[in-house]
Amino acid sequence: MLKSADMSLDSLLNTEKRWMKYALKEAERAAQAGEVPVGAVVVKEGVIIGRGHNQVEQLQDPTAHAEILAITAACETLGTKWLYGCTLYVTLEPCPMCSGALVMARLARLVFGAFDEKAGCCGTLHNLVQDKRFNHRMEVVSGVEADLSAKLLKTFFHQQRMRPENAQNN
Numbered sequence: 722m723l724k725s726a727d728m729s730l731d732s733l734l735n736t737e738k739r740w741m742k743y744a745l746k747e748a749e750r751a752a753q754a755g756e757v758p759v760g761a762v763v764v765k766e767g768v769i770i771g772r773g774h775n776q777v778e779q780l781q782d783p784t785a786h787a788e789i790l791a792i793t794a795a796c797e798t799l800g801t802k803w804l805y806g807c808t809l810y811v812t813l814e815p816c817p818m819c820s821g822a823l824v825m826a827r828l829a830r831l832v833f834g835a836f837d838e839k840a841g842c843c844g845t846l847h848n849l850v851q852d853k854r855f856n857h858r859m860e861v862v863s864g865v866e867a868d869l870s871a872k873l874l875k876t877f878f879h880q881q882r883m884r885p886e887n888a889q890n891n
């Protein structure tokens with residue numbers, strides 16, 4: 722009994738990792754464009770229906786976070802304003818804005834990678850996506866491929882510090 726439960730947990734984790742790989746790919750795209758590497762995908766019934774990576778610099782828009790762009794793309798795909806039955810995979814714990822957007826979009830599940838000690842609102846500083854006072858809550862799975870997500874961010878910020886124009890600040 723215990724064994725089969727363990728096995729299904731294993732296969733669930735493999736599924737989560739598989740989708741997180743696509744979010745990591747999006748994060749890499751952000752890094753290549755000189756953006757803080759965070760990526761997200763929205764999955765419904767085994768299909769990616771929206772992707773996004775951080776584009777704050779390119780768009781000069783503080784709301785252009787990976788999750789917001791992925792949610793917008795998913796809503797466009799479905800032609801609906803809500804994302805019932807969908808899971809959002811994101812490499813970093815969502816900030817207050819994105820956590821709010823996840824609730825507003827009525828996602829069923831959130832799977833994230835690394836925790837964000839400075840802005841995380843899905844367990845770290847707050848837990849907006851599971852606050853019973855809101856009219857919608859979701860299941861949360863955290864720490865999926867957290868090391869890979871954190872490594873991308875660490876490498877990015879290290880490279881930023883190494884840039885000649887930033888060297889004097891260190």
Ligand SMILES: [Zn+2]
Nearest residue numbers: 786816818819
């Ligand atoms: Zn955000």
